[in-house]
Amino acid sequence: MDIKLQLLESFPAYGSDGQTYKVFGYERLARDASVPAAIERWQSTGTNEYRLADGRFVDERDDGSLEIERSDVKLTRA
DSSP states (O other): OOEEEEEEEEEEEEETTSOEEEEEEEEEEEEOTTSOTTSOOEEEEEEEEEEETTSOEEEEOTTSOEEETTSOOEEEEO
C-alpha cells in the first residue's frame, strides 16, 4: 500500500531534558485503489503521527501527552 504524509500542524515543545524541539503532526494518507492509476487520489487512513524536525518519532499517549520514542523525554507544547 502506498502511503504519504500530509502536514497538519507544527509547534515548538519543551522537553523534560531542558531542550526545545520542533514537532510536526501528520495525517497518513493511502492511495485510493478504486481510482484509475492515471489519477492520483489519496484517502485518510485515520492515523496521525508526530515527528521531530530531525525525523525521530514522537508517541502520543492516551492522556494526550507526548514523549520522544525510545527515550524518557516528555514534551510539553510551548
